[in-house]
Amino acid sequence: MGALTVERVTCEYRTNPLGLSAAQPRLSWQLRSDRRGTLQRAYRIVVAAGEDCYEDPLWDSGRTESDQSIQVPYDGPGLSSRTRYYYRVKVWDNHGRESEWSETAWWEMGLLDHSEWSAQWITPEAGAIDPQEEAAFLLRRGFELHGGAIASARIYATAAGVYELYVNGERVSDELLVPGWTSYPNRLQYQTYDVTGLLQTGRNVAGIRLGDGWYKSGMGFEGKNFKYGDRRAALLQLHVRYTDGREEVIGTDGTWTAATGGIRYSTIYHGETYDARLEPAGWSTAEPSAMDGGWKPVEVLDLRLDTLVAQENSPVRVTERLRPVSAFVTPAGDHVLDLGQNMVGRMRFEVTAPAGTRIVLRHAEVLDKDGNIYFGNLRPAKQTVEYICRGGEAESYAPHFSFMGFRYVKVEGFPGQENGLPLEAFTGEVMHSDMEPAGEFDCSNELVNQLQRNIQWGQRGNFLDVPTDCPQRDERLGWTGDAQVFIGTALFNYQGGPFFTKWLRDLKAEQLPDGGVPFVIPDVVGGASSAAWGDAAVICPWTVYRYYDDRRLLAEQYDSMQAWVEYIRAQGENEYLWNTGFHFGDWLALDAKENSYIGATPKELVATAYYAHSTRLLRDSATVLGYEDDARRYGELHQGIVRAFREEFVTATGRIASPTQTAHVLALMFDLVDDRVKPRVAKDLNDLIAENGYHLSTGFVGTPYLCFALSNSGYHDTAVKLLLQESYPGWLYSVSKGATTIWEHWDSIKPDGSFWSDDMNSFNHYAYGAIGEWMYRRVAGLDMDDAVPAYKRVRIEPLFGGRKLTHARAAHRSLYGRVETGWRMDGEEIEVHVEIPANTTAEVVLKGASLAALKEGGADTAASEGVESAVGTEQGARLVVGSGTYRFRYRAADLFRVTYTLETTIQDLLEDEAAERALRKHIPHLMDSPMLNFAKNNSLRQLSENGMSRVKKEQVLAVLQELAG
Structure with missing residues (x-):
């Protein structure tokens, strides 16, 4: 009997989560097997009130015949607040094996009812400390514990503002900027902390440091404070449980005291000023001297408790530390540190200096062309830290x-x-939301590898509690358009289930009564709804479902999704077109008119295309959730929108009426043209790119789908050429200029070193990093089946990469386990390796493989364990395999070799009429050969139809000579 084990047992995406509110927490686990083709046939879950209480469980699922190993809901008796539940899992597989029990895991519930809050909101008394005092507040209370040995202690806390929590002088947690940014009038997160080890018998002190944060800072373009309220406040409730079963509760109330300390000023945009001389020594300890310094009374505020929700998102933490790579003096005489990486977070420094020494740090993303530090793109944001030394000993500080x-x-x-x-x-x-890393990608082109690193760093910098557009200037807002175009890439690279769950609940909370969606979530901007921005209400929940099979979130957001589609239906002059109202259009597209940010693609075309896309996803969501009437109704609406799109935006001869790249991309990606017309639309798109010197002209709307539209239509070589384009505009242009994150503009830094503008020029703006999803799914070939979510059925189909990409690899840590594929081309030899986790299967499509000659691990593929089926196709081989690690090797079939050779020779096309004539002369003969009968959309057909006019003569003649041989 081989080894079958249950590993990585999680609850609501997390390991041993503290402070849940879900009535039926969902459990997931992964299987490890030493045999290929392992599938789960049954599971058993046991949940108990204690770690040693499995003999008398609270809930025992019994042996349940099911292959479900993710998102399995607890189905036992009702759960109680502040209670820890222990669980373990075992499984049976298709090889007749029974696993041992998994290691014990647990989850703990938070406060499940608002009536359980006995604490009161407190803030310094207005007559003692000015409520608009810029300094952060310090709040403290001493208390005695004489009940005996402490079994457990929990603090439940939150703030109108941001806070740090201390017990007996120790920071309770490494979480930062809690409680995070939510739709405060509707939802305010509270955090749960285990403080058992910090308490002591006798005298104890709890302390809270309280700042403005997003709650009271001047967020948004107007810079006005008090969007949510004009007074900071804190709420804390401590529950102490003694070993004899007795409990004691201590909360914030009028007995606490207040002061100000070292933080004299702190806001999101502008930074922080800290005077270490003013920090009361030991203020959160039980030392008697801690009360020196004029502590003031507090007052109780009448803030709501019914908006409180348990922490949903992964908290913000310091996840990495970077040492500066150099220090230098600029031509202007400034002393500057270079971290070597555009990052988001804070600088910590250590210093020994006389009292009153003032140290100022100003933060910027780039240097100008003269080598001076550049602050222009920050707009009013100061990003300045000022520290005044206490003196006398070594000091360490970070904001x-x-x-x-x-x-x-x-x-x-x-x-x-x-x-x-x-x-x-x-x-x-x-600093960023502490999401678990999930994705990997690398290839033979080091510039593309740097692009992948830039994509990941851009996500880390902008996924700081909300999916911001940029992390440096006076904005840092949760733009819906940016989030929806990037979410596929985001969820591949990081485990984002909790992150988007929290943000989507805020989106639903702030959706307008008519179904419209504000431009930013949380909404501090206002404004009407725009196509491709408001569509985040539909696209994001659907994408989370696709990655994690999260039907609960899909059901929870369904009303919001439906409201958005119905909002659109009410906007147009008829129910099938959206041709009214304000739209961002193809934002920042390069085909925009002078002095405009909006691209040339008609906004009505963009709006109607997204209307069709969201309606189709709503239909599909209704199908998943079993809402049959809605599925039928929105299916009919979708058909009507597609018909209207064709009548309005497609000519009678099958051309897209708008001659822009984005118009063609949307028509192809959203299936807005019928199969008869698609080849012509795809050819026109390819021609538009070729005529533009193999450069893109798309903006926020078209760019994420551009390479998908090409690869899906048989023009993968063009898509790869776009990826590898190092000149402006292209993804590798910024890399060639030294970028370490994704830029907002293709030419944020121009070839001469000057800047695009000061007005709107972020050097950390993740939207164009959406190219990553195509790199993983098409270049590396790691994808999931369209009909089965969460990589339960993996699809492996590398399209390879032309002459300039000789290998690529992608891996993703799915809820089922690690999925990986990689390929390498060595002359005519191709090797593809695949790793499929237990309890999943994969379809593997190997382009150019002859099934008879295909080897797996050195043996005949058909005889390999785990290979369930293998068939040959005109284009190669198609396999279905079970879990396990496979290594396929084959010599490219003649047909593939001919096609690939031609593809690689047209990468650097030059005008040469003689070469074109030679190519035209020989291609008809090649097209008539039996081995090319399948070639309806491959590169040979494209060459024949396009009559390529830019081919190096010597390359073409060499290829033709090889073919003739």
């Missing part, structure tokens, strides 16, 4: 309640900096 987007730091006032800044004194602390 508490602000974050910056930066690579370079201008330093003023650091002791001895005239002799050079000491690199060892400074550390960049990278």
Whole structure:
């Protein structure tokens, strides 16, 4: 009997989560097997009230015949607040094996009812400390514990603002900027902390440091404070349980005291000022001297408790630390640190200096063409940290309640900096929502590998509690359009289930009564709804479902999805077109008119295309959820929109009426033209790109789908050429200019070193990083079956990469386990390796493979364990395999070799009439050969139809000579 084990047992996406509110938490697990083709046939879950109570469980699923190993809901008796539940899992597989029990895991419930909050919201008394005081507040209370040995202690806490929590002088958690940014009038997260080890018998002290955060800072373009409220406040409730079963509750109330401390100023956009001389020593400890310094009374505020929800998102933490790579003096005379990476977070430094020494850090993303640090693109945001030393001993400091987007730091006032800044004194602390890394990609082109790193760094920098557009200037808002175009790439690279669950609940909470969706979530901007932005209400829940089989979130968001589609239906002059209202259109497209940010693709075309797309996804969601009437109704609406689109935007001869790349991309990707017309539309798109020197002209709307539209239509070589384009505009242009994140504009830095503008020029703007999804799914070939979510049925189909890409690899840590594929071309030899996790299967399509000659692990493929079926096709081989690791190797069939050779020779096309004539002369003969009968959309057909006019003569003649031989 081989080994079958249950691993990585999780609850609601997390390992041992503390403070849940879900009435039926969902459990997931992964299988590890030493045999290929392993599938789960049954499972058993046991949930108990104690770690040693499985003999008398709270719930025992019994042996349940099912292959479901993710998102399995607890189905036992009702759960109680503040209670920990232990569970374990075992499984049976298709090889007749029974696993051992998994290791014990647990989840713990939070406060499940608002009536359980006995604590009160508190803030400093207005007569004692000005409510508009810029300094952060310190709140504290001492209390005695004499009930005996402490079994457990939990704090439930939140703030109108942001807070740090201390018990007996110790930080309770490494979480930052809690409670995060939500739709505060509707939803405010509270956090749960285990403080058992921090309490002691006798005297104890709880302390809260309270800042403005998103709640009271001037978020948005107007810079106005008090969007949510004009007074900071804190709420804390401590539950102590003694070993004899007794409990004690201590909460915020009028007995607490208040003061101000070292933080004199702190906001999201502008940074923080800290005077270490003013920080009361030991203020959160039980030392008697901690009360020195004029502590003031607090008052109770009448803020709501019914909006409180348990923490949903992964909290913000420091996830990495970077040392500066260099320090230098600019031509302007500034002392500057270079972190070597455009990052988001804060600088920590250590210093020993006399009391009153003032150190100032100003943060920026780039240097100008003269080598001076550049602050222009920050707009009013200051991104400045000021620290005033206490003196007398070594001091360490990093901002508490602000974050910056930066690579370079201008330093003023650091002791001895005239002799050079000491690199060892400074550390960049990278901050973002602490999502588990999930995706990997690399290939033979190092510039593309850097692009992948830039994509991931851009996500890390902008997924700081909400999916912001940029992390540095006076914006940092949850733009819906950016989120929806990038979510596929985002969920491949990081485990984003909790992140998007929280954000989508805010979107639903802030959706307008007529179904419209604000431009940013949480909404501090207002404004009407726009196509491709408001569509986040539909696209994002559907994509989360696709990645994680999260039907609960899909059902929860369904009303919001439906409301958005019905909003659109009410906007147009008829129910099938959206041709009214404001739209961002193809934002920042390069075919925009002078002095316009909106591309040339008609906004009505963009709006109607997205109307069709969201309606289809709503139909599909209704089908998944079993809403049959809705599925039928929205299926009919979708058909009507498609008909209207064709009548309005497609000519009688099958051309897209708007001659833009984006118009053709949307028509292809959203299936808005019928199969008869698609080849012509795809050819026209390819021609538009070729005529533009193999450069794109798309903006936010067209760019994410551009390479998909090409690859799906048989023009993968053109898509690869776009990816590898190093000149402006192209993804590798910014890489060639030294970018370490994704830019907002294709030419944020122009070839001459000047900047696009000061007005709107972020160097960390993830939207164009959406190309990553195509790299993973088409270049590496790692995808999931359209009909089965969460990589339960994997689809492996590498399209290979032409002459300039000789290998590529992608891996993703799905809920079922690690999925990986990679390919390598060595002359005419192709090797493809595949890793499929237990309890899943995969369809593997190997382009150019002859089934008879295909080897797996050195043996005949058909005889390999785990290969369920194998058939030959005109284009190669198609296999169905079970779980396990496979290595396929084959010599490209003649047909594939001919096609691939031709594809690789047209990468660098030059005008040469003689070469064109030679190519035209020989292609008809090739097209008539039996081995090319299938070629309806491959590169040979494209060459014949296009009459390629830019081919190196010597290359073409060499290929033709080889073919003739």
